[in-house]
Amino acid sequence: MGIKKIFPEDIKLQFTVDTPTYRVKPQPVFFGQERVENAFNIALKTEKEGYNLYVAGPEGIGKITYTKLKLHEAARKKKTPEDIFYHANFEEPQKPKFVSVPAGVGRKLAKDISRVIENLKETVVRQFESKEFEDERVRLIKKIEEEKSHILNQLKRDAESYGLATVVTPAGIQFIPIVQGKASPEFLRVPEIKAEFEKKVEMFDERFRDYMRQIRELDYQLFESLRELKEKVSRYVIDNAFYKIEEKYRYLKQVIQFLEYLKQHMSERIDIFIRWKMLEGDFLLQKAVEREIDIFRINVVVDNSRQEGAPVIYEQVPTFKTLFGYISYRAEMGILYADHMSIVAGSLFKARGGYIIFKIRDILKNPILWENLKRVIIHKKIYLSHYPVEEIFPFHVGIYPEPVPFNITVVLVGDSLMYQLLSMFDPDFNRLFKVKAEFDPVVELNETVIKKFPVLVKHIITQEKLKDVETDGLSELLRYAVELSGSRKKINTVFSHITDLLREADAICEEKFITGKTVKKVIKDRRFRLNLIEEKLRRMFAEGKLIVNIEGKKVAQVNGLSVIELGDFSFGKPSRITASSYIGEKGIINIEREVELSGPIHSKGVMILSGYVGHKYGKDTPLALSCSIAFEQSYGEVEGDSASAAELIAVLSSISEIPVRQEIAITGSIDQLGNIQPVGGIKEKVEGFYSVCKILGLNGKQRVIIPLRNFDNLVLDDEVIEAVEKGNFHIYTIDHIDDAIKLMTETDPLDFHRQVKEKLVEYYRQAIKGKK
Structure with a gap:
């Protein structure tokens, strides 16, 4: 027969902890999670499509702590990602463009460009008011006026040969008849003279048109000459203003290309700086012009100047704004306006080249958010969201920033049930999250666990700022974890239960250290608070x-x-x-x-x-x-x-x-x-x-x-x-x-x-x- 009587020595827990927490250093410990470690290793080493990570396990087991620990370890070994700034697209203003530059360059470049702009506010007007500019302008005008005068003299002589006198009026050049060497409009009252005059004008019309074409050509030449002079001076001023910046960033091809693009369009819009200076003293109008000047500035949406290695971002409250960023509209005359300076990046932008962590339930609370996140992962591009402006406020002049390449490892944290539901009902899920790291809430109790248990408890009390625990207190805590596992040979790894016990023990402990007696009282009190139905x-x-x-x-x-x-x-x-x-x-x-x-x-x-x-x-x-x-x-x-x-x-x-x-x-x-x-x-x-x-x-x-x-x-x-x-x-x-x-x-x-x-x-x- 298989009958066996159980004796006390058979069921007593035969372990003790012999090191108090004040003799060990705090360190996060995760017992018996080899599968989780294996999953993280493969996900972090495989930078291929779909090797994102789903971390499964019960609440309180330390999923977030472990995830952040492993990701920070991997991030320290990776290169710090680039800064990203948006700038105006002068050809298509509604589609701002981005430039990526080495970490730390974005902020410096933005400051340098701002200093150039402030300098141009003063130097542009001085340059256009200079004696050299005015002399050259007068010379060009005088030259054209002389040529126009010569043509007009030729026109006059040629007209006289037809018996026509020229008269310059506000309406243009007009003709009057010449009779017996005298020119007067009074002659037109005589019908015979008037008829003869009209025939002469008609005969001279073709030659007159040639003269007028020459005069208009001279006017155009003057316009072009003045424009070229203005552009030359503008380019000169701007080249001088950007000289030091170009020297500073000459080793960065993308920056030099952008600066050349900016200089070209800045010289074409040099009048903005002149208007700003001329409106000095009129705050409101000058402020309006200042907004126009902002078109030349850059908007650094991702600044990694203080980042070491790859970023690790835990998005605790994911929304459209926090995740995808948003466009900060300004209202004018009942319409919402925006430009490249209105762009505010979300955590997806800031996590580029690194890792981002979400709780799956927080994402799924908004199905549209989940669908957009999947779209980003699939297409590998981060689009700046217009939601909810485009949905609830149709009267807006929106912008559509150039999408940024997506190169982020996404880590979802949730429970096993949610993983199973997504696997069954979301056709994209398993393709995008190929790696599952599942925490085991119950693991084998062995000497390693007993030895490292004080280190784990020390980590908890350090984080929570609690009292240290004596050896008998640690033994009772370990016993409690074993009881929660339901097996004498195992331990429950959901250490939030231990954390709660320590908090309550710290609250009632009147001694220097938490002892076994205090832990037992906390467990007894907790059972008393919960067992009303049992007692009834x-x-x-x-x-x-x-x-x-x-x-x-x-x-x-x-x-x-x-x-x-x-x-x-x-x-x-x-x-x-x-x-x-x-x-x-x-x-x-x-x-x-x-x-x-x-x-x-x-x-x-x-x-x-x-x-x-x-x-x-x-x-x-x-x-x-x-x-x-x-x-x-x-x-x-x-x-x-x-x-x-x-x-x-x-x-x-x-x-x-x-x-x-x-x-x-x-x-x-x-x-x-x-x-x-x-x-x-x-x-x-x-x-x-x-x-x-x-x-x-x-x-x-x-x-x-x-x-x-x-x-x-x-x-x-x-x-x-x-x-x-x-x-x-x-x-x-x-x-x-x-x-x-x-x-x-x-x-x-x-x-x-x-x-x-x-x-x-x-x-x-x-x-x-x-x-x-």
Whole structure:
């Protein structure tokens, strides 16, 4: 038989921590996360499309801390990414362009260009008011005027040969007749002279047009000469202003190309500086011109001058503005305007060449945000968002900045369920996030874990600014982490539970260091705050309102064990399971199922009972059995198969009429061959039955039977272990239903099965007899 009695030394946690936290240095520690480390290594070393990272695990396990630690390690080895600045696109003003320059250059270049602009505000006007400029301007005008005078003289002489005199008026050059050497408009009153005059004008018209073309050509030459003079002077002034900057950045081809582009268009718009100077003293008008001058400035949207290595950005509140950036519009006459200086970069711009971290739930709260993020990753371009201006304010003069290349490793942090849902329902997800790093919340407890535990706790208390912890306090904290794991050989790595314990211990600790006594009190107080429902149920057991027998023997009644989950707290509760068998053909009837209070797993467990009964007793004799089983005083849904062993004992006891010891409670599921299988909630179930026995009166005979394979899950409170040590309470493990039969009925399993068989044969005979 596989019956084993559990002794105190078997279930006591045999470990101690011998180094207090004030003797170690703080360091983040992550136990047993080799899979996570492997995932990060492959994601950070593979700079190919789609090798972004999804970090999965429960809250409080340290996903963000670990992620930032690994990313900063990798970022320090990478090159610092470039600065990015936007500048005006003079050909297409609505489409600003960007330039990337080495880290630190952007800010310096912006300051240098601003200094040049301030210098030009003063020097441009002085240059155009200089004697040299004015002399050259006068010379060009005088030269053209002389040529125009010469042409006009020729025109005059040529016209006189046709009997026409020229007169210059505000409306242009006009003709009057010459009669007998005299010119006068009065002659036009004579019809004969007027007719002759019109013929002469018509004859001279073609030559007159040639003269006018020559004069207009001279006017155009003057305009071009003055323009060229202005451009020459402008170029001269601007070249002088930019000379030192060009020398400073001559090693950067992209900067020199941009400066040449800027100089060209600045010289074409030199009048802006002249108007600014002429409006000096008129603040409002000068301010308006100042906005025009801003077209020559650059807008450094990404400044990596203080960045060492690649950037690592954790975007805690991702929105369209924080993620993609935005355009800062200004209102004029009811219309929103913007230019390249209105561009404000988001975290995607600033994370270029590095890493960015999001919590997946924060991103998915806005589906449009998620879709836009995927679009950026797919197309490898970062577009500046116009949302929500273009959606809610149609009257705007927008700009469409040139998109910036995307070269960022994106890290999403969430839970495993969200990863599965995205994998199933988002066709792009697995293509974009090829690497999953999943934290294990429960890992093996070994010497390395015990040795490094003080270092982990030191890291927590340093971050939280708490008191140091003595060795006995550390032992209790480690014990608590082991209890949370549900196994004596494992530890729960969701260390937010430890952090909460330390915060509360620090709050009530009156000593220099936190001790084991303080930690125990915190755990006890926490349980007290959470176990109101448990206490009410215990009181109902004491008052007899919830019925459970812990003495004597009864037929077809077994104490089963269940766990009640309340979200932040769970506890065990014994339940009476009864069976009633009689002649029939319905087999085993699950009353809970009949009233729709049985979950699918529980229903499956009951159906397995039918399989066991048929396998064990129905090979050579037809079964004529109906047997109903029920959880007494159960008014909610019953789920799980952990009571199937108890249900089988109740069914077999009902058939054989062999009584079952009531001081014993049992948990465990069975298969169709009678093997006992492990179940969950062992700690809560054992402690739950112990609590009820304590209320109703411990007599040293009460015991709990659990599956052999659940032995490692016996992580019990000190009170229960002490009761076991004193012989007031007992725990047994079994691996087959026959072991349970022997313990609970005090009958040899072979004899027990023989009696069951005899009863089933009798049922069949009675059934046949009844049919006759």
